[in-house]
Amino acid sequence: MCTGTDTMRAVSSLDYRALFEDNPNAVVVVDRQTRVLLALNDAACRHFGYAREELLGRDVSTLRPAEDIDRMRETFEKSNAPHTVAGPTRYQGVWQHLRKDGSIVHSEIWRLHIEYEGRPASLTIITDVSERVRTDAALRDAQAKWRAVVEHSADHIVELDQDDVIRFVNDENAAQLVGTPFLALVPEAGRERTAERLAAARRAGTMQRLESQRTEETGELRSYDTRFIPFERDGKAAGILCITTDITERKRLEEHLRQAQKMEATGLLAGGIAHDFNNLLSVVLGATELAQKAARSGSPLDDHLESIREAAARAAELTRKLLAFSRKQVLRVRPLDLGAAVDDFLSLLRRVVGEDVELAVRRPAEQIVVKADALQLEQVLLNLCTNARQAMPAGGRVVIELLRTSFDETAAAKESGPLVAGDYAEIRVTDTGVGMDAATQARAFEPFFTTKSEGTGLGLAMVHGIVHQHQGQIRVESRVGRGTTVRVFLPIAQEPPASSSRRDPHVDPLPRGGSDTILVAEDEPALRKLLALTLRDLGYAVVTAENGEQAVREFEARKGQIALAILDVVMPVLGGVQAHERIRLIDPKVKVIFTTGYAPDSAQVSDLVTRGGYALLNKPFQLGELGRKVRALLDA
Numbered sequence: 001m002c003t004g005t006d007t008m009r010a011v012s013s014l015d016y017r018a019l020f021e022d023n024p025n026a027v028v029v030v031d032r033q034t035r036v037l038l039a040l041n042d043a044a045c046r047h048f049g050y051a052r053e054e055l056l057g058r059d060v061s062t063l064r065p066a067e068d069i070d071r072m073r074e075t076f077e078k079s080n081a082p083h084t085v086a087g088p089t090r091y092q093g094v095w096q097h098l099r100k101d102g103s104i105v106h107s108e109i110w111r112l113h114i115e116y117e118g119r120p121a122s123l124t125i126i127t128d129v130s131e132r133v134r135t136d137a138a139l140r141d142a143q144a145k146w147r148a149v150v151e152h153s154a155d156h157i158v159e160l161d162q163d164d165v166i167r168f169v170n171d172e173n174a175a176q177l178v179g180t181p182f183l184a185l186v187p188e189a190g191r192e193r194t195a196e197r198l199a200a201a202r203r204a205g206t207m208q209r210l211e212s213q214r215t216e217e218t219g220e221l222r223s224y225d226t227r228f229i230p231f232e233r234d235g236k237a238a239g240i241l242c243i244t245t246d247i248t249e250r251k252r253l254e255e256h257l258r259q260a261q262k263m264e265a266t267g268l269l270a271g272g273i274a275h276d277f278n279n280l281l282s283v284v285l286g287a288t289e290l291a292q293k294a295a296r297s298g299s300p301l302d303d304h305l306e307s308i309r310e311a312a313a314r315a316a317e318l319t320r321k322l323l324a325f326s327r328k329q330v331l332r333v334r335p336l337d338l339g340a341a342v343d344d345f346l347s348l349l350r351r352v353v354g355e356d357v358e359l360a361v362r363r364p365a366e367q368i369v370v371k372a373d374a375l376q377l378e379q380v381l382l383n384l385c386t387n388a389r390q391a392m393p394a395g396g397r398v399v400i401e402l403l404r405t406s407f408d409e410t411a412a413a414k415e416s417g418p419l420v421a422g423d424y425a426e427i428r429v430t431d432t433g434v435g436m437d438a439a440t441q442a443r444a445f446e447p448f449f450t451t452k453s454e455g456t457g458l459g460l461a462m463v464h465g466i467v468h469q470h471q472g473q474i475r476v477e478s479r480v481g482r483g484t485t486v487r488v489f490l491p492i493a494q495e496p497p498a499s500s501s502r503r504d505p506h507v508d509p510l511p512r513g514g515s516d517t518i519l520v521a522e523d524e525p526a527l528r529k530l531l532a533l534t535l536r537d538l539g540y541a542v543v544t545a546e547n548g549e550q551a552v553r554e555f556e557a558r559k560g561q562i563a564l565a566i567l568d569v570v571m572p573v574l575g576g577v578q579a580h581e582r583i584r585l586i587d588p589k590v591k592v593i594f595t596t597g598y599a600p601d602s603a604q605v606s607d608l609v610t611r612g613g614y615a616l617l618n619k620p621f622q623l624g625e626l627g628r629k630v631r632a633l634l635d636a
């Protein structure tokens with residue numbers, strides 16, 4: 001290896017000058033004793049931002065920022081020490097140079113001893129590394145940010161080498177996993193698919209995705225979305241970055257939405273069917289009733305008629321359930337003291353759960369008032385207690401608990417259905433039965449979903465419909481073998497409770513007739529005929545109309561004669577509610593019975609019926625019920 005002096009001897013002085021003058025690196029010559037600048041090349045002038053004459057003869061410390069001067073002196077002193085080798089020395093680290101304009105340049109320095117014009121001097125070759133220093137800083141900055149992102153990410157980030165061995169995990173609690181094969185950690189069931197995705201990422205060199213589910217130690221099923229991202233090092237495939245996001249919550253919301261849409265669609269369908277069916281069933285039931293009256297009791301014909309009646313009654317029960325599910329029932333809501341209402345139902349519920357099941361009610365001391373239809377509320381508890389009973393074939397315990405809760409905006413938004421923030425009453429029905437697995441739970445509210453040989457699968461569907469029609473919310477919590485809790489939330493009413501009696505107050509056991517004139521508006525011809533026939537049988541005079549429009553005309557034509565109007569809520573041209581509004585303008589005292597098998601805008605009818613002066617007949621109805629309602633309203 002050549003020393004500096006050898007090198008200088010080897011080149012001619014002309015070459016040496018060129019090497020000095022034209023060197024792209026800044027080169028300066030400094031007196032080793034006085035540290036005065038003796039020579040510098042053009043690149044050095046540019047490096048420091050001075051003209052040559054400004055620097056020649058100046059102390060070299062001019063070119064250093066204050067904090068670097070001590071370090072510089074030290075190096076000069078060291079290099080002057082007698083044992084120092086005179087060969088080229090690279091000074092460790094990055095040095096700072098001060099330019100004329102005050103800015104700093106970062107440099108690397110090589111220095112060798114020479115003799116310059118007979119004096120001991122050092123020749124310093126300076127490389128400007130400012131750019132590299134800046135890049136390094138930017139790189140460090142980027143790395144720090146990357147590390148912060150990775151370390152604080154909610155995602156699991158795992159780096160694999162080309163053999164699928166874990167090289168990095170972003171969870172310090174899982175640091176011991178570094179060095180283990182990744183696939184060994186994937187649950188058996190998903191291993192093959194994961195291996196396939198990893199291979200695909202390598203083959204294609206592009207990101208691959210995999211959605212998976214995993215049962216956690218808590219027994220909870222969680223969903224994950226993993227991205228497999230191949231990466232390179234020095235232009236060669238180096239490994240795979242696996243980024244896993246927990247998507248359980250998103251999945252849950254998607255599932256809620258899907259369920260809600262399905263319930264909405266089936267509800268519409270069920271409501272539509274129920275409407276037509278109830279008209280037909282009213283005819284079947286009514287005509288059968290009339291025929292039975294005509295047939296001699298005990299005759300074979302009477303037997304057949306009774307079979308028809310029973311079948312029609314069962315069909316009516318089915319459409320009633322469908323209607324409850326479709327949220328198209330007319331509700332008679334009023335402020336109810338929940339505790340008192342539950343007390344009213346208790347003897348019925350006791351009968352439902354039977355003797356080997358204990359039934360307990362827990363309620364707070366304070367009164368909880370909800371706006372609800374008492375009969376529908378009873379239906380809800382009936383269905384829930386029936387399910388509880390059936391889930392406990394060997395007996396057990398049912399607890400009905402009443403509580404007050406409130407939902408703030410965030411809590412309300414988390415619920416599956418639309419829920420307005422505010423105060424709610426909670427009815428919690430808990431059993432100690434067999435419970436449900438996740439699959440059953442997911443479908444429990446679906447109409448016709450049942451796991452029972454004798455079930456119709458409409459119990460919870462009805463409950464769901466009724467609760468939602470009350471602007472409420474329902475939730476099921478269940479574990480196989482651990483029992484079930486159903487939680488129903490109903491909005492708290494601001495008014496004081498109405499009287500606790502839940503049945504219609506005046507109902508005559510037998511229908512009595514009369515001679516008043518009654519207007520019947522019904523679009524289904526057979527039903528219209530049947531209604532007219534029945535009422536005429538009871539002695540009334542009857543005027544009929546096919547729709548609301550015609551009903552208004554008839555009413556107008558017989559001003560003051562018509563005592564009562566029976567209006568079907570759903571009719572072509574003009575519906576019952578709208579017809580009633582026009583009739584009332586003609587005679588404000590007119591009494592009205594609405595008939596309905598389905599109310600497209602049930603809230604409107606509910607409102608009228610709740611206000612009083614109106615009665616409601618749910619289709620299909622019995623002819624006796626019709627007669628009683630008519631009489632009761634005329635007498636009121």
Ligand SMILES: Nc1ncnc2c1ncn2[C@@H]1O[C@H](COP(=O)(O)OP(=O)(O)OP(=O)(O)O)[C@@H](O)[C@H]1O
Pocket residue numbers: 383387388391431433434435436440444445449450451452454455456457458459460461483484
């Ligand atoms: N308390 C409960 N414990 C265990 N499983 C239940 C409970 N309640 C409901 N289920 C499950 O949900 C399913 C649907 O219940 P739903 O009440 O809608 O219908 P059903 O009881 O089967 O029939 P139906 O009520 O029409 O007679 C049931 O078949 C049962 O599998």
Ligand SMILES: [Mg+2]
Pocket residue numbers: 383386387455458459460
């Ligand atoms: Mg049921």
